[in-house]
Amino acid sequence: MSWPLFLSTDLFFVFGFGGVFRKCRTTSLNLSSPDLFFLLEALIVSQPTQDPLQGVWMKIERAQTHLNNLRVEVEAFHGRKPYRIIADNSSEPGKILFRVKIIECVPAGWSAIIGDIIHNLRSSLDLLATALVVANGGNPKTAYFPFAKIPGDIGARVNERMRGASPKAMKFARRLKPHPGGNEALWMLHSLDLLDKHRSIIPVGAAHRSVNPDLASNVPTKGEAEEITKLWEAMRSFLKERPIFLRPADRQFPMQDGAVLFSCPTPEPGQPKPEPQFIFEVAFGEGQVVDGEPVVETLKNFVKLAERITKIAQRHFF
Numbered sequence: 001m002s003w004p005l006f007l008s009t010d011l012f013f014v015f016g017f018g019g020v021f022r023k024c025r026t027t028s029l030n031l032s033s034p035d036l037f038f039l040l041e042a043l044i045v046s047q048p049t050q051d052p053l054q055g056v057w058m059k060i061e062r063a064q065t066h067l068n069n070l071r072v073e074v075e076a077f078h079g080r081k082p083y084r085i086i087a088d089n090s091s092e093p094g095k096i097l098f099r100v101k102i103i104e105c106v107p108a109g110w111s112a113i114i115g116d117i118i119h120n121l122r123s124s125l126d127l128l129a130t131a132l133v134v135a136n137g138g139n140p141k142t143a144y145f146p147f148a149k150i151p152g153d154i155g156a157r158v159n160e161r162m163r164g165a166s167p168k169a170m171k172f173a174r175r176l177k178p179h180p181g182g183n184e185a186l187w188m189l190h191s192l193d194l195l196d197k198h199r200s201i202i203p204v205g206a207a208h209r210s211v212n213p214d215l216a217s218n219v220p221t222k223g224e225a226e227e228i229t230k231l232w233e234a235m236r237s238f239l240k241e242r243p244i245f246l247r248p249a250d251r252q253f254p255m256q257d258g259a260v261l262f263s264c265p266t267p268e269p270g271q272p273k274p275e276p277q278f279i280f281e282v283a284f285g286e287g288q289v290v291d292g293e294p295v296v297e298t299l300k301n302f303v304k305l306a307e308r309i310t311k312i313a314q315r316h317f318f
Contacts, residue, residue, distance in 0.1 A: 052131045052318050053310060059124035060306050066117045067299050070110065074282055074296055080104060083206070083280055085261070087273075095263050098276055102257040106206055106282055110295075114204065115196040117299050121306045122193040128313055129162055129173070135317055138164015147190045148179040169317055176309065185305050188298075191289045203285025204295055205254035210245040211262050212277040221270060245279060253283055253292040 051057070082104035088097040125145035133143040146161035148154040158173045165173075178186045196202050216239035220232050252259050262276050284290045290298055 052135060053128065053314055055127045056124045056131065056310050059120045059127060060303065060310065063117045063120035063124070063299075063306070064303055066113055066120070067296070067303060070113050070117070070299070071296050073107070073110070077104070077107070077282070078280070083278075085276075085278060088260075089266070092263075094266050096266055096274065097260045098262040098278075099258050100208070100252075100255060100261050100278075102206070102255070106204055110204055110282070111202050114202050114295060114299065118189060118192045118196055118202070118302070121302050122189055124306050124310065128310055129165075132166070132169040132173075132313065132317055133162055133164040136164060136166040136169065146173055146178060147187070151177075151179045151181055154179050154182075166317075169313075172313065172316070185301060188289045189302050189305070204282055205285055207253040207281050207283035207292055207294070208248065208251050208255055208259075208261050209279045209281045209294070210247050211279075212243040212245045213262065213264065214274045214276045215244065216240045217267065217272045217274040221272070243277060245277075251292060254286065255280070 082102065084101040084103060086099045086101055088099050091097050122145075126143075129145040130140045130143040134140050142161075142163060143165075144161045146154065146157040148157045154174055154177070158170050162170055162173055176186060177183045178190065180187050192202060216236040219236045219239065222229050222232070248262075252261055261278060264274050264276075267273055281294045282296070283292050283294055284298065286292075
């Protein structure tokens with residue numbers, strides 16, 4: 001017995017998968033029953049099986065895309081030299097105060113981009129927890145990635161949030177230690193996501209990261225003998241070629257216009273004036289679990305963390 005078959009460019013819809021039929025040009029062929037069933041089986045087998053972690057990876061990739069764009073904007077911002085250093089010789093006798101002059105503020109719109117990155121990564125964890133529950137035949141409607149404010153509560157939170165997952169998957173979630181004093185990076189990510197939801201934006205600002213105090217300027221220019229003078233010259237050259245950047249105890253965050261970033265004694269007559277160098281960065285705002293930490297580097301670590309957790313789960317549970 002032969003069966004009339006209408007082929008189109010969209011075989012998925014022609015055969016009714018999804019219950020939708022699309023109007024398109026067709027070609028009529030007569031196939032015998034064995035031929036038809038063989039074709040149907042080939043089409044069904046050729047349909048790609050959806051990756052149970054597809055949604056997880058999509059969220060992580062979206063976060064990475066936002067981060068790449070943010071990194072470009074931050075580099076362009078620093079390239080415009082938004083800060084200038086002014087040497088103040090008059091405010092304190094016997095001292096030079098190096099003050100910062102802010103020419104351009106950190107764009108406020110970056111807070112929204114940062115919030116998108118954090119929320120995508122946090123959502124990827126919820127989707128991962130859901131996939132672990134579904135993989136064991138559980139109900140995905142109540143599945144969320146578990147977090148606990150107190151370390152001793154994590155067991156109960158895992159049982160509540162991942163009900164239906166396998167015992168092995170629950171043990172995996174507990175061993176991630178998503179609570180204060182455990183996996184601090186995970187807890188920071190969760191806390192920033194909550195902050196973004198409740199305050200609408202995550203504050204960011206400029207921070208003073210490090211300073212090269214220009215140690216070469218402290219080296220004497222002349223010695224008691226010619227050999228000593230040559231030694232001082234060699235030391236100055238060495239220090240100029242290999243600057244040493246130090247992270248100050250007071251990083252001046254958030255950095256204010258006119259703030260003193262560094263001070264040193266006024267040089268003796270004949271000594272060169274110090275020319276310290278400063279490195280600035282964009283950092284998270286005050287009152288947060290990542291207060292003052294560099295934005296781009298911190299977000300990069302969050303992305304790596306989400307990728308690492310997902311890869312481990314993929315290897316052991318899917």
